[in-house]
Amino acid sequence: MLLCDRRVHDRNILVANEPQSDWMLRCRSFFLVYNLTMSIVRDIAAVAKGMSVTFGEIFKPTEVENYPDGPGPMRGAKFEERYRGRHVLQRDEQGLEKCVACFLCAAACPSNCIHIEAAENTAEQRISSAERYAKVYNIDYNRCIFCGYCVEACPTDAITHGHGFESSSFNTTTLVMRKEDLLAPMPGSPAPIEPSTP
Ligand code: SF4
Numbered sequence: 001m002l003l004c005d006r007r008v009h010d011r012n013i014l015v016a017n018e019p020q021s022d023w024m025l026r027c028r029s030f031f032l033v034y035n036l037t038m039s040i041v042r043d044i045a046a047v048a049k050g051m052s053v054t055f056g057e058i059f060k061p062t063e064v065e066n067y068p069d070g071p072g073p074m075r076g077a078k079f080e081e082r083y084r085g086r087h088v089l090q091r092d093e094q095g096l097e098k099c100v101a102c103f104l105c106a107a108a109c110p111s112n113c114i115h116i117e118a119a120e121n122t123a124e125q126r127i128s129s130a131e132r133y134a135k136v137y138n139i140d141y142n143r144c145i146f147c148g149y150c151v152e153a154c155p156t157d158a159i160t161h162g163h164g165f166e167s168s169s170f171n172t173t174t175l176v177m178r179k180e181d182l183l184a185p186m187p188g189s190p191a192p193i194e195p196s197t198p
């Protein structure tokens with residue numbers, strides 16, 4: 001095996017030392033120069049392509065959202081309609097709460113951050129149109145991941161995502177929102193300004 005390797009090695013040395021014809025040397029030089037030139041051209045084209053994007057953007061009008069100094073309740077922030085922000089507990093046309101305290105949203109929540117306590121409607125005090133209503137409805141935004149499972153699970157469309165987004169806080173207890181924080185306004189009353197958390 002060693003002898004065989006040695007023979008191959010010697011033969012390669014002989015081939016390498018063979019005098020090369022003039023045209024072979026020229027061909028080799030030509031291809032070297034050609035490859036080098038093409039590589040430089042490709043690099044220049046790539047840089048030019050990148051810079052064309054840069055310069056194209058430089059001369060376009062700048063679009064910025066002037067948040068938080070913009071106008072309106074969102075203070076200049078803009079959202080897509082489907083944006084999942086802080087939840088809203090909806091009311092029906094009569095102003096009754098749509099939530100019937102069925103606990104399906106809490107069961108669907110993967111973060112276990114919905115706490116509900118149910119109570120019975122009475123003839124004197126009707127809160128929802130069904131038998132029961134949510135006496136307590138808390139969402140812990142320390143844990144909510146805005147997945148929307150609660151919204152999908154709700155059989156009465158009582159819980160939806162609003163556009164409230166200013167939820168950062170140094171005090172985590174302020175991130176536990178109660179029913180009063182989440183309830184939609186009575187029909188006919190002015191739309192609420194999205195609450196912000198201190
Ligand atoms: S959005 Fe997801 S994590 Fe947040 S309360 Fe609903 S189900 Fe739970």
Ligand code: SF4
Nearest residue numbers: 099100102103105154
């Ligand atoms: S919000 Fe919907 S799913 Fe959750 S308890 Fe109320 S009615 Fe049931």
